[in-house]
Amino acid sequence: MKTDDLISALSERLEPTSPRAPLWAMALWIVGGLAVSAALMLTVLGLRPDFMTAMGTGMFWTKFTYTLALGGIGLWLAERMGRPGVQIGRPARMLQSLVIGFIVLAAIRYFTAPAADHARMLMGHSARLCPCYILALSVPLLLATLVAMRRLAPTNPTLTGFAAGLAAGGMAAFVYAFSCNESAMPFVAAWYTLPVLICGLVGAVIGRFALRW
Amino acid sequence: MIEAEAALRALMLRALKGDTRAYADLLAQLTRHLRAYYGRRLSAAPEDAEDLVQETLIAMHRRRDSYDPNQPLTAWVYAIARYRLIDHYRRSKVRATVPLEDAGALFAADEVEPAMARRDVSRLLDRLPAARAALIRATKIEGLTNAEAGEAVGLSEGAVKVNVHRGLKALSMKPRADAGGEAGE
Known part of the structure; x- marks a missing residue:
């Protein structure tokens, strides 16, 4: 086919669209992923038993804020990476400072506490289970986020997969926070952040192939 | 582009x-x-x-x-x-x-890059007096000789040379003075 013919064929087939159109489709996938993940959490793990009383504590809200920010900024970053030629500096820096800032605050709490409390603050009672649960809850979210990203046009599939994985991990950690009754910041900084990063790496490996177009 | x-x-x-x-x-x-x-x-x-x-x-x-x-x-x-x-x-x-x-x-x-450079140059030239900017454009960008550029506006070859030299000198100072204000995103 000659290029001129291609141009007339394409322009005849032009239908109005909006740059916001992909966002709706993506939002639907992500809400779906969140619903499946939340259903898993409620049926298999259950809400934390002390949900109502814990609402009065600061850590209750800190966990939700941290994980929601991870998920939200992760989605923002992934969305930017899905649009060719867009600079991603701002969301990338925000995500970086969020994680580093949270870990630094947790480290300050850890090192200013009496040494006798250290084991409890870092390991809690579920250090081994927590990352596994978050990773399990992230499976439907990772799938949904990657499918959603295919609606855009990522020109760096690996890095976009990493961002999508971080977003999915952050949202999974948010869902898990409804079930987890750990209340020390160092615990959250270590055992919530770790599975989010693992989920990011898994997303990068899958995205490298699944996000090609 | x-x-x-x-x-x-x-x-x-x-x-x-x-x-x-x-x-x-x-x-x-x-x-x-x-x-x-x-x-x-x-x-x-x-x-x-x-x-x-x-x-x-x-x-x-x-x-x-x-x-x-x-x-x-x-x-x-x-x-x-x-x-x-x-x-x-x-x-x-x-x-x-x-x-x-x-x-x-x-x-x-x-x-994109050469075009960006071209845009920067024309932006800088816009800050010089119009006549001087025109002489720099003629001699340094369009490649006319000093004599040819002078003939068009009625200046001697030497006057063109001095004008261009002063203009370029002023330009070389400007970006440095601006660097603080326009750096960053």
Whole structure:
């Protein structure tokens, strides 16, 4: 086919669209992923038993804020990476400072506490289970986020997969926070952040192939 | 291409709303840019270059809603073009056969960079007195001799030389003075 013919064929087939159109489709996938993940959490793990009383504590809200920010900024970053030629500096820096800032605050709490409390603050009672649960809850979210990203046009599939994985991990950690009754910041900084990063790496490996177009 | 950015972006915005004539016009203009882009990088295989032009047009058509209207259209186009080029290398496995000396072409700047430089120069020149800026344009950019440039405006060769020299000196001070204010995003 000659290029001129291609141009007339394409322009005849032009239908109005909006740059916001992909966002709706993506939002639907992500809400779906969140619903499946939340259903898993409620049926298999259950809400934390002390949900109502814990609402009065600061850590209750800190966990939700941290994980929601991870998920939200992760989605923002992934969305930017899905649009060719867009600079991603701002969301990338925000995500970086969020994680580093949270870990630094947790480290300050850890090192200013009496040494006798250290084991409890870092390991809690579920250090081994927590990352596994978050990773399990992230499976439907990772799938949904990657499918959603295919609606855009990522020109760096690996890095976009990493961002999508971080977003999915952050949202999974948010869902898990409804079930987890750990209340020390160092615990959250270590055992919530770790599975989010693992989920990011898994997303990068899958995205490298699944996000090609 | 930067000069064309505003016009191309306006066409794209109309095309997104469904204006088929603006869209055909946009694609025709982008085809020229893409031919230059791929032609330079695939000079050994011109038929591949034209295939890639078409592939890129189709990719842009399918993913046209991935364009963010707040961003430069040219950045969007070249990012897609580069992606298709990398994809082409991957499929044809020529990666390993590109000699190291030629590898520079793969990473060569797009038309964006020289165009940015041109824009910066004209922006700087706009801050000089108009007559002096015109003399610098004539001698340093269009390549006239001092005598030719002087003849056009009725100055001697020496006067042109002094004017250009002072203008350039002033210019070389300006970007440094501005560097603080315009750095960053």
